[in-house]
Structure formats: structure tokens, C-alpha cells
Amino acid sequence: GNIFSLLAEGRMIKEMVAARRKLKESEKKFRALYELSPTSYILSDFETGEILDFNSSFEKTTGYTKEHLGKLKVQDILMTVSKTQLHRIKKEIESTSTFGPEEQEYIKKDGTQFPVLVSGSLVGNKKGRKLLWSTAQDISESKLTEAQLREEKQLLKTLIDNLPLNVFIKDLESRKILVNKAELDYVGLKESDVIGKNDFDFYDKKSAQVSREEDLEVINSRKPMLRKETMSVKKDGTATSFLSSKIPLVGSDNKVKGLIGISLDISDLKRKEDELHDLINVTSIQNKKLVNFAHIVSHNLRSHTANFSMLLDFLVSETDAEEKNRIIKMLMEASDNLLETLENLNEVVAISTNINLDKKPVCLFEKIQNVEKNLTAYLKNHNAVIINDVEEDLEVKAVPAYAESILMNFITNAIKYRNPMRKPVVRLTAEADGDYTVLSIKDNGLGIDLEEHGSKLFGMYKTFHENPDARGIGLYITKNQVEAMNGKITVDSEVGKGTTFKIYFNDKN
Template identity: 30%
Template sequence: MKGRFSNKVKYTLAGALLGFAFLLGALYLHAHLNDSSFTFQFFLQQQKEDELIWVIDTAPIVLAIAIGYAGRTRDFYQKILDNLPSDIAVFDQNHRYVYVNPSAIKDKALRRKIIGMNDYEYCAYRNRDTSYADERRKEFLLAKQIAGGLKWEETIKDAAGNRVTNLRRFFPINDRKGKMLWMVGYAVEITDRKVLEEKQEALIKRLEQKNNKLNDFSSIIAHNIRGPMTNMSAIINLLDDTDDPAQQKELQSYLKPCIEGVSAVLNQLVDSLYVMQDTDVEYRNNLIDDCLNIVFKSLDLEIKKCGASVQKNFSTEATIYAPEKYILSILHNLVSNALKYRAEDRKPEIIIAITEETNELTLSVKDNGLGIDLRKNGDKLFKIGKVFHNHTDSKGFGLFMTKSQVESMNGKIWVESEPGNGATFFIQLKNKK
């Protein structure tokens, strides 16, 4: 308490004052006890007179002690509430403030002002966003309804714009019949813990990604490298066994595709490892329109050959914060896939769109091609060497690489598709400006 006197002093003074008033009263009575006109004498007996005077004389002292003691007891609880390093607020049945401690509201004038207000009125008074009032009202009603305590995490921006997270509790105080008298709101700040939690979650996510990549790699080695290697050694064994030049020639002709296959897979593997370790690629804002034009130029022949139409649903000023080579590679892969997996009976139509939110950007590439059965192939779509159509130039490298690049930028990639109805690939990136 910042007042001139502490509560203890105030209550003792109040008690003493009251006691003094009594004393004056007692003196008055004393003065008139022998006055025959005074009605009080009417019910007094002479022998009891001394006792009464004693009672009247000691009463003010007892009263002063009692009031002082009550004041001190109240002061004890008040001090604790006022000095708790947690936010305490007490509400009436209608969710209006009855009490707020200084930890919840530091300013004394505001602390007085809020009494009798609800959160909406207080937000309006302080010119604040009412969104957290909605959540608090919801929790209040719930706690009242279940007549029991509950807790939730509330994250708001403080005056300086920093994110602050509080663990909030409501617990009703009921009378004996179960009717709510007050609701106590209690909050303890957990911003540090929250930040740590978020960091840990991000770390676990990265670890999961790395682990998935590791599994991908071992599967690639088991299937895509060991396979052709086994074939090569079998061919060489057969070569040893034969002297027929025609057969030797035939066997030799099989060696070349094996070697090409292995080296292609190895190159992709190494490239994606570089992407994973690429910590010093340069991030910058790229105009998406410019990037797309570069991609279209390199795919010009394909686009003309199949008569594809391309639609851009975004502002020419739209930018994406990423390494340029990744963005070019990702767009190239997605657009060339849309062309490659076109449906035979219709001309390819590709729609590229961007939606921007506060700090996220989602880029989508939609086609009207063959589509993918996600129920069957959803989990394999972004893995290396997985091909879903009988297509001569499908090697299953493109999406694996795209996913590696998107994930190295902490982004997300996913697809929506139905067989026969085209596919839409989405890429979501954090968009720092």
C-alpha cells in the first residue's frame, strides 16, 4: 500500500477513535448517573451501579483492541494478495471485477476504475482488442456451469508488442447451496516456458524430418542403388561364363543402363544432402512473376507442344523470401510435372496462385491432368524413385528434391488430388519481408 498510513495503523486508529467516542459516551453517562431525571437510573439498582460503571469504563478499551485486531487480520490477507507475484482478480456472478491485485494491474487509478467493469468495458476503456475478452468470457461461463476450476493458456501482445503467455485459472467460490458467490481468476506468466516449449517442438520437428530423411536414404540405398549393383555383378558373372561374342555384346549393352541408373540416383542423393546442409544459401525476396517467367522460358518447348494454357492468379508485385535457386527449381518441378502428367483427352490448364497471410505465403500449382490416388500413394509421393504412372521419363526424383528444398526452408509441401481430376500442389513458406 502506497497510502500515507499502513492498513494496520489505519484500523488501530479507527478502533481507538471509536473507543474514544465510547469513552465520551461513558463520561456522559457517569455525569448523569446520579441525575434523577436521567431515565437510565430507572433500571439500575444501587448495588449494581459500581459494576456497570466498570463495564462502561472498560468497554472502549476492549473495543479498541478488537477492532485493531480485526484490522490486523484483514491487513494480513490484504498484504498477501497485494504482494503475490501472480495476477489475482475476483469477479461477481456477472463477470464484473470486484477486486484486482497490483500484480494484475499496476496502476492504482486503473485498479480502482476497473471495479464494476467487465472485460469488454475495460478493453474498450483502454482501447484494446477484445479478442481475449471473448475467450475469458467463454471460460468464465464454463467454470460457472461446471461449478469447478479450469485452466487455459492465453497469449496476448503486451503494450510493447511482445507476446506474453499466461496460464490462467478460474475457480468459483460457492455458498453452501452451491450458488456462486465469486469467481476467482488467477494467472501466472509462463512466457519463458512457452518460448522454450515452442523451441523444443521446432527442434523435435526438425529431428523427425532428419530421421525421415535418413529412412528415405536407407530405403534408396536398399532399392535404388543395391538393385542395379546386384544386376551389374550378375551381368559380369555371365560375361565370364560365355565366349560367344554376340552374347557378350548383348550383356555389355545391359551394363550401361545399370551404371547410368546408379549414378543418377547417387547424384540426386548427394544433391539433396547438399540441400539439407545448405546453411549459407542466400535468402532474398524474389519476384514470383520473374521466377515463373524464367521457368516458362525453359519449358517453352513443352508448353507449346502440348498447347498448355497457364494462368497466374497473383499480383505481379508478389515476392517470396527464399534462395532463388530453390524457388526456380521448385517451380520448374511443379510446372513440368503438371505438363508431364497431363490427361490425354484435354489440353493442360495450369493455374498458379498465391495467398498471403500475416507471416506465411502459400503458393499453389493446380493442373487438370491425370491426378494421383492419394489414398494409395499419399505416403510415397515425395520419396525418391517413386513413380505413379507408367511414364517413360519418370524417374521419381523431382518431388523428392522439391520436398528437400521446401523443408530446408522450414516450409511445408502437400498435395490435393483425385485420380482423373488433376492435382494441386501447395507450398507454404514463412514470408519474412
Template identity: 30%
Template sequence: MNQLHTDNMLLERHHQIFIEQTPTAIAMLNKDMVYLAVSKRWLKDFKLEGQDIVGKSHYDVFPEIGDDWKAKHQQCLQGAIDICDEAPFYRKDGSIQWIYWDVRPWYNAEGEIGGLLMHTGDITEKKEKELQQKRVDSILKDTSELARIGTWEMDLHTNEITWSKIIYDIYGVSEDYIPSISTNLEFSKDVQSRALVETAVENLMEKGISVNIEYEIINAVGDLKLVKVIGKVEYIEGVASRLFGIIQDVTRIKESETKLKKAHKELETIFNSKSIALITTDNDGIINRFNSGAEELLGYTSEEVIGKHRPELYLLEEEQEQFRNDMIAQFGGDVTNSNFNYRNENINDTRQWTFKHKNGSMFSTLTSITAINTNEGVNEGFIAVATDISKIKKVKNELRNKNELLNLAEEISLMGHWQWNPIEDIGFWSDNLFALLDYHGEPFTITFGIYFEMVHEDDKELVFEHFEKAKKEKIFGKLTHNIITFSGNLKTIQILANVISNEKGETVEMIGTCQDVTEFKKTEQNLIQAKDNLEIVAKKLASQNKQLADFTHITSHNLRAPVANLNSLMEIYKLSDDEEERLDVFEKFDTVINRLTLTLNTLIEALKTKTGDSKEELEIVNFEKVLENTTQLLSGVILKSNAVVKSDFSQISEIEYNQIYMDSIFLNLIGNAIKYKAKDRTPEIFIKTEVMNGRNIITFKDNGLGIDLERHGHKLFGLNKVFHRHPDAKGVGLFLTKTQVEAMGGTISATSEVNVGTTFTIIF
């Protein structure tokens, strides 16, 4: 056991020395993630030069490592392998370092995981095939388990079998287990394995043929293992006395071989990749390896350059001179010392180089140059890993230009951009967004609470519900609200955003814009107000035009009744032989003519002055006086028809109304009642005012012909619509009456029964 412990310590020390000297970025850690050894390249890549991190915790050295990486490390400590070709590493100083890594466990002599081996590197510092092969071979060698071999023997005189301790462990049985010649058959995995064992045992015991077989077993605890069995016969004086040999658990060895083959395939894939240029030189500086990526990058074939050219073939002289001076300054300290051979130093340098293509074109690359040294520190050449970054530089320049244009566009459009992580409640505002909200100091981290505090009190509920709905439905939409700026000004902003969710469906980020629409909203409000004003004016003009048209109809219609009345009086006058009666009719001529003159003058004055709203010329209208004037105008037709006109104005005797409209309403409704009287009865007209449900109402009830409302109700008040074959029916009276009533804000309706009569109800 002491020897084994010593071997473990020597093995770990060997690993430490190996790791410290390797030119790649490798670190060896124990199970507590404490550094046991690191390479110089590791220190350089992670800006730790001059620091002694051996003995320190990996997480103390890199506090920026998150829980996700720590979880992966724990998985690797359980035997997993974590390989990543490209990932961002967010450093504590705020920078982002893109790296690749290979993290896997290393095993001690007992086959137990002793810790982790980490191999990392900048994505631009690709390693050439040989270093990749050495790195993977070294890692696989260090992670391989020590061979597990046990001895066995069988006394042919007693048939007693003896095992060493390791065999009990291989078969998963306790040490009090008594093995037999059939044990191997019992644990054989399948029929093929048992047949192989039976044949081998038979050949060994009966023919003395040595055994050397591999087959699978399932041990007592259910583990599948591949074992190698070697057996021989020992003869004493020509007589077989015992069988002896070894049993080896080669399961992990086979796994290691499989892993080695896989790693070799991976290295071949890397070296044959056309996306990375790998070029190596010997100790004389002659190119001795030139992969497919280099051929693709530079246009030369490997046959054209290997053994024939130096890297000067595709490098610029001034850049080579600068590299030489930098290396002398780094390792020799004196650039003027021309005798200093920097090529013997352990160079590991990454910088931009300009390459010359075979066709003469120039392009930028990011190239890592690493010295290849022997264990004795003798330089055997260099390896260069190059990546074409001309497109990246072009994209960066375009991105910078676009960012400048974006900033300019934001300033012109009074806009800024923002992003917010709702889980961690961390937000970012662009400089222009801070400026829009009257903040001109150093930008700072924004939380939802800071923003929400600025939201105008009247809009807080709207904003809160909008963000909650966006987080739930993953759609933000448009949000416009008022906000109080840092300087106390009131502004209106409009927010648009995209919602980003993870694989679990959780909202993890919102990215959007914010625009100051204060002036736009003011302009919009002014336009709306102007539009409303124009609509009012348009409605007023339309009303005035309609009223003028109404007065035209009123004039023609209201004059028709008095003229008809004169015709009736004239007919009575001609037919009467009684001088007294004719004198009475003649006196009525005088009254009707006076009334007709008064109507004409009133209408003329109304037409001259009526250019405003019908409600503008209101006056107290007395219903008795209106009825008296109407009966005088219709006295001829009333006498001729013997019509009886009665009224009840006890509840409402007068009302504030347009006098001309009221005269026209009485004239039309009473005139129609007489015009459409029943032939078999004297026309009776009853007019009544009353108050119902707080509204002033007047009704005109007659006993005339009536109207079939089911047939004509939909066109009762239509212009030029008639319902009886009367020679004087024009279809204007009811249309004008309805128009005048509605112009005053009222309504008119009718109930009627054919041959019974009609009642018109006006609600003022």
C-alpha cells in the first residue's frame, strides 16, 4: 500500500510537471476544484501571469463562473466529459473571452477519479495537428486506469481453486466465495461466451493447450465486464499437477482504446478541416505541414510549399520585422541585440497578420504562433494556427457604421432603445433614451421599479397590466403613456418591444424602443379639435341649407292652403244668391287676404333673416293664438266641410318655440285632417296639450279616412309620399312637419285606423 501511495504521488507529480511545461492551456485540479498544476499558457490566456494559483480554488480565481458551469464540473467529477467548441466567457472586468474547452476527469492508480483536467484556449488560437494529438493522447493516457490483473491456480490433485483478491472484485463476490471450474461458465454473459469458455477449459485440461481468451461476463452485482483469461498447465515429471494463470478486467482498457480511436478521428477531422489553417515549420524554419485549411486560405497546395518554402512566402516583411523586435523585447530585453536568437524561446504569441494569397491579394488573419519544444527545451519548430478575419473586420466596421447611423436616427426621431431582464430585474437604457428623459449624467442600471416610479400616476395601472400581460402572452404590442422625466417635465412616450423566452417558456428578456411622442400627441389633438370644429361648421351649414330648403317648401305649401281657401270662398260667393250671405263671404275675403298678406310678409322676413340655427329665434308661442290664426287661414275649407275644431290647452297654454315652425305644424296637421275627411261624417278635430313623464306633448286627433300603417307606416313622413287619391295630395306637409319638429329636438309619431281616424303625437 505504501508503494502504491508512493506511485500515486509520483504519477501526480509527473502530471504536474507535464502540465506546467505543456505549451497549451491545461490545468489539473483535485476533486475540491483546487489547482494542482497549470501550464504557463493557461496563465497567459487568462491574464494570470505572475500569479501563483496552485493551491487556490478554481472558483476563487474565476469568481465570474456561474452555477451552470459549476454543475457541469460536478458532472465531470462523476465521470462525464464536457467538450465545447465555442462559448463566451464573461470576465469579471466586463470583457468577453471566447474559448473552447475540454474538461474530463483524471484517474489515480486505484482507478478512482482524482479530479479534473481542463484544456482551454482562445477560439483564435487553434493548435496544429501534432499538438492536438499530443494533448488528447496525454489526456487519454492520464485518464486511463491501471491494469486490473488477478492470479489464479487450480490443484489438479484436490481440484481446489485459489484466487487473488482482485479476482473476487472482478466477479463481484465476497472473499468467502468458493470458486470452481464451472465459475467462468456461470458468469458468462451469453451462449457464445459459455461455448468459448467450455472449449478453452477442455483444451487446457485434456489436451494441455494454453488458454488466452477474452469474453464478457455479468458479475454477481450485475456489472457487465470484459475479462481476459490466460491459463497454462504445470507438469511435474511429465504429470500435470496444476493449472495456473491470470484474469484481467480489460473493460476500461477497451473503453480507453475506443476513446483513443475516437480522439484520433477527432484530431484527423480538426487537421483536415478547411475552416482552420494549420502550418508547422521545422527547426530550420521550413514548412513541413500545410493542412487543407491552409490550402484553402492561401491558394497554395501542400506539395507546392512543404519542404520548399518558409512562411516568408505569404508574410509581409515589415510585419515579420515587427514580430522579431517584439519577441526580442519580450525574451531578450534589448531590441538592438542582433545576436539574440528569439527562435529558441518558448514563444506563444497571438496577433493580427496580413497574409498574401497566391493570387497576390491581401487579407487579415488572427494567427497564433507557438514554439514546439522537446522535453529538454530544444526548439523543434513552430506551429501557426490562422483564421481569416477579413470578413469579421468588415462586419465590425459595418456594425460600427450602423451603430453610428442608429444613434443619429435615434436623435432625429427622438427615440432610444432599452432591454430588460424580468427574472433578475436588470435593465439597460441607451444614452439617447437617458437624454430623452432629461438625464445627462453617467448611465446606470435600470430596474422596473425605477422606471415605474417615473410613470404618471394616471397611467400606472395601464403600464403594470401591459407588462404583466406581455410576460404572460410573450407579445408586447404598443404602449403609450405619460411619464415624469428626471427633471420633472411631463412627456408622452410610446414603447414597442420584442419578448424573448427560454426553452421552458419563461420570459427572460424584453428588447425594445422608446419614442418621445409628446409633440406628435399635441399636434394630433389639435388636428382632432380642428376636425371636430370643421364637422360642427359643416353640420351647421348643412342645417342652414336644409332650413332654407324647408322654407321654400313651407312657402309653397303654406300659400297653397290660403289660395285654396280663397277659391272655396269664391265658389261659395258665386253659388250664393243671398246678398247678405254674399256680403258675409266678401268680408271673409278681406280677412283671408289680410292673413295671406301677413303670411307672405312673415315668410319673406324669415327667409331674409333665417341663416342660423332654428333654435336661435325662439319666442313664447301661445297655442290658442296659433289655433286662431290657423282657423282663420282655413276658414273657407272649414265652412265648406262644416269641420269642427276643438282644443284643450289647460295643461300647457304656451311654449318657447320657433313661431314659424309652430304655425306651419298647426296649418299642416289641421289642413290634412280636413283634406282627408271621411265622406260619411262631419270632420272633427281635437287638439290637446299635456305633460307626460316630464315631457311636453301635443296631440292632433281626427275622425278622417285614417291610414293603413302596416302598408304605409315606413313612408308616412317621406317627401312626396301620398296615401289617398286626393287631387290636392302633394306628400309635402307631413315631411315638413317632421323636419321642423326634429329640427327643434322633438319627435312626431302617428297612430291610425282606416275609416276611424288618425292621431299625431308631438313630443317637444
């Protein structure tokens, strides 16, 4: 029994020696890690804050050495921490035996400060003392990097906020994750009301759908969309023309994360472009009118001068006194005709060159009544009836003198070219049609063969009936007056039944 007891004791001693050896080896390894670690380790008294030990990293970081042990406290290396923060940390340790990680400011031996990320753990009692192991990682470089990134981000934001362009970044679902000031000003909202929203939240369904399809094309194809003219219509109906570019946003893993959008508001440019096109069109039309007018003047004056020349030749060679008087009478009539032609041409020139027309609200019903009163004898003489079905309070924007002239021309024409088989009736009605008020003047006269005469209906000195009073100038002047007010005329006619003229008064422009 003694032998077995001795053997057991020997085995136990051997195991204890082996365990101590392993413990020493572990302690050596821990000490090596402890000393070589780039993180500062601090052992302190939890109650008093006295620092009992620290590693070489702490020495290098703070400038304190082992000689300061026994005199150095945690409070000496900490920047002033509020009582609330200290109370919170103490409560956390007492509750969980750990605290952190959290940012604090340490003070070096030379008085300089630096930021650290601190965490700690309560490791138990030693001779009646609560010990606290703390780790402190110097985060000066990361804080400096963060500050630089913040500064660069602010510089970038300042740059894009001051660009005269709408700049935005969208994710794969077309939600906006970054917008600049111009984009916010355009949608009229704060950044917090825009981030995370897509185009369907700001624009009408059609505009938003077009934008989404463009986004998907850029994202899926990984190809940019550059300088494309687009139209955005807000939910309030406001339309804006943009010159837009969308570029795929590719991450470091070479996957598309979304897109970058850049838009330039070209609405003013488009308006100026449209105005230029309108001006070119007007100039072209005016040039055509000028050429046509020159041909008409040349033809008419040549006809009058030829007539004068012939009559004067007859007068010079004529010996009979009675015949001379007849030729003189013909010369006087030719002179009157020339004056009438010149007056007509002057009126056409006045209409074509007057660019400062003063359009005013004109009560159409009252204007028709005035024309009817001025034509009382003429209407009575031809047993004509005027039916004024225009609303009494209806107003159109027109040059008052032009409005009266237009009504006078169409009403007198309706009676002049009446059907001899029936009493002339002229009916006037009006209705709204978009930006126009449309006046319809319908008669039951002879009618016009539009297939034959439609293309030259409003030409100067064009007549279509064997009427001795026809001069072929009224419709030409009327059309010029209507077009000078940015209006237009249409006609519908059937031979033997009558004609309807529609005059479009432009109420907007």
C-alpha cells in the first residue's frame, strides 16, 4: 500500500511540474504578446484609478515609463470627462464587468492630446483590490483620415451644389441617394424629403416611366446615356426641357451600384429656339408675300400704264371732238381705277408692315350689331336677314378696326353673291376652340367651287362669279388682317347651297 501511495504521489508531482511548465510557457507567450502588441494595455485599481502596470505600447504612445508606476493614475492620462460619463462607465462595469469600446482623449507626458478607442474588463480581486484591464488603441490616424474625408466630402458637396446643373445619384431601384442644391430647388423640397424617393414621387406617371426605362437601360447595358433631350413634367403640370446624361456607377467589385445623373435646364434655350423658328417662318412667309405682292403691283401698274398709253395715243391721233371727249372720259375712269388700285395696295402694305398691333377686348355681339346698323339701307335694299346668335357678353382679342372691317367684308360678300332664287340669310355664331374663339359666318348664297378655286380663294384680284361689283380685293385684305392678329380663316362651301367662313381669333397671343 505504501508503494502504491508513493507512486501516486510521484505521478501527481510530475503532473504538477508539467502544469507549471505549461503555465510558465503560456505566461511567456502572453507576456510576449502583451509587450509586442501595438495596442496599449493598462492594469489599474478600479476603485482608486492607480495604474499598476502597462505594456511597451503604452510607453511609446504616452511617454510614461515603469518608473512612474505607483505615482500615475488613470485620471492623470484622461482628458476631463464629465461626471455623467464617469458614472455611466462605472455603472456599466459594475453591471457587466466590462465597458466600451468608446472614444476618449488621452494626455501624453508632454501634455499633448490624442484620441483613443478604449475598452475594459474587470478581472477580479487581488489582495482585496478590484483590478481593471483596459485596452487603448491610438486612433489619431483614423480620426485624421475621417476629418480629411469629411473635408473632401464637404468640398465635393460645395462644388456640386454650386454647379448650374441638376446632379443626382440613384440606386438600382432609381431611388435618389444624393442630390445637389439645383435639383432640390427644381423639385422645391428639402433634402430629407427627396432622399430615398424615386421619380414617381415628383413627376407625372409618363415622365417618371420614361426616366425609369432610361435608368434601367444605363444600369443593364453599363453604357452611359449622354446629352439626350428629355422632358420632365411635374405633378402640377409644369414642363421643363433638360439636356440629360446618365452614367453607370460601378463599385470596386466591378458591379453596377446605380447611376450618376446630370441635367441642364434648356427650357429658355428651347423657347428662344422656337422663337427663332417662328421668326424664320414669319420672315419666309413675309418674303413670299413680298414677292407675290411685287408681282401683283408690277402686273396691275403695267396694265394701268398700258391702258393710259393706248388712250393717250388714241387722243393724240383723234380729230373728232366728240370722240376726244369720250377718250378723255375714259382716261378719267382709268385714273380713278388706278387710284383705287393704289389705295388697295396701300391698305395691304399697311396691314403687312404694322407689327405693333394694339389688340383689345372686343364685344363680338355689339360689333356685329354696329355693322348691321351701318348696312341698314344695303340690307333692306336686298331684303337680307342677319341672324346674330353670338353670346351677348362674348369678347375676343382683336384690333377693333380690323374686326369691323372683317365683319363688313364677309357680310357684304354674302349678300353680294346671294342666290337670286332665295332671300339672303347670314347667320353668325361663335364658340371656343383651345386658344381661339371661332366666329362662323354662314350664308345661303351661290357657294364656291373649292376644288376649282380653293387654292386662289384669298388671292388678290381673284373673282369667281360674274358679278359686276366684284373687285377681288376683299378676301385678300381680310385674310391679311386676320393673320396680322395671329389668327386664321377656314372655308367650307357647296355650289348652290352656300358658304361658311370660320374666323379664328387668337385669344392667347
